[in-house]
Amino acid sequence: MNAKILIVEDETGLATTLKDRLRKEGYAVGVAQDGNSGMDMAMREPFDLLILDLMLPGQNGLAICQKLRQLGSNTPILMLTARRQTMDKVIGLRTGADDYLTKP
Incomplete structure (x- = not known):
């Protein structure tokens, strides 16, 4: 099972690129474009x-992470x-994220 x-x-462009590359590697991928x-x-x-x-229409990523x-x-x-300040990373991890990666 994948x-x-x-x-x-x-x-949209980033979501599509990630989805396509992950599917090529054999993962099953779902995409949502808002919180x-x-x-x-x-x-x-x-x-x-x-x-x-993190920055999404509807609910932001921190709220989703915290609720889950x-x-x-x-x-x-x-x-x-895209939020790359140290405090953003600390808040994300303290909210419950397992890892935090900034976009190039």
Whole structure:
């Protein structure tokens, strides 16, 4: 069975590139382009990894991460965002993200 990854990213080009490359590597990939859809998908389907942007329409990535952790989700969360300040990283990790990667 292929691992399932959910990408929550509002930049269409980046979301498509990530989806295509991950599928090429054999992963099953879901994509949501806003925070509300991302939260709905994360609650409805089991995923092995969430790749989560911080700045999203609807709910932001921190709110999604926090809610999932409060609900007991142990799904690994990778924050992928343009916010690169040290304090942004600290807040993301303290909110429950497992890793934090800044966009180039």
